[in-house]
Amino acid sequence: MWNDHELSKMVDGGIPFPMLSDAGGGVGTLYNVYDPEAGVENRGRFIIDPDGIIQGYEVLTPPVGRNVSETIRQVKAYQLVRNSGGTEATPSGWTPGKKTLKPSPDLVGNVWKEWKVSED
Structure with missing residues (x-):
């Protein structure tokens, strides 16, 4: 529904990959983002390495959107x-x-000698 009614209007031709639905919140429950009272999942993204280990995650409440550029930067890192x-x-x-x-x-204790905030 999200792809058909929203994304297809934002991205010419729709997104180039399938979207899945988590009816009942099974996956969301595993990742602790499912709200059973509301019957919805909080917005979240999980960076999972090839070994199946979660390396990074971010969960936001519905009023705040995510930053795709930051996600891509983190994946590259x-x-x-x-x-x-x-x-x-x-x-x-850090960026590539x-x-x-x-x-x-x-x-340890010497990062300040190697890297400055101004390099961020």
Whole structure:
């Protein structure tokens, strides 16, 4: 219904992937976003890695929308970290092409030497 009556008017030709419905809130209950009294799920997004581990999530109440650009940024950051084998970490506000951090015991308490807020 959302795709037919809303998204198809926002995205020319509709979205290029199928949308699923969680009738009864089974999946929403598993992820703790289903409100059984209202019979709806709170808005949420979950970043799940190829091993099935939730790496990130955000749950918002209905009046506040999500930021798709931020979700894409986070997916790219998780991919970089995973592909580096854990030898790189992304600081606050990191975007592709920006400086990463090299996790080590020496970095603890010294992030300020390696990364500045102005680089965000």
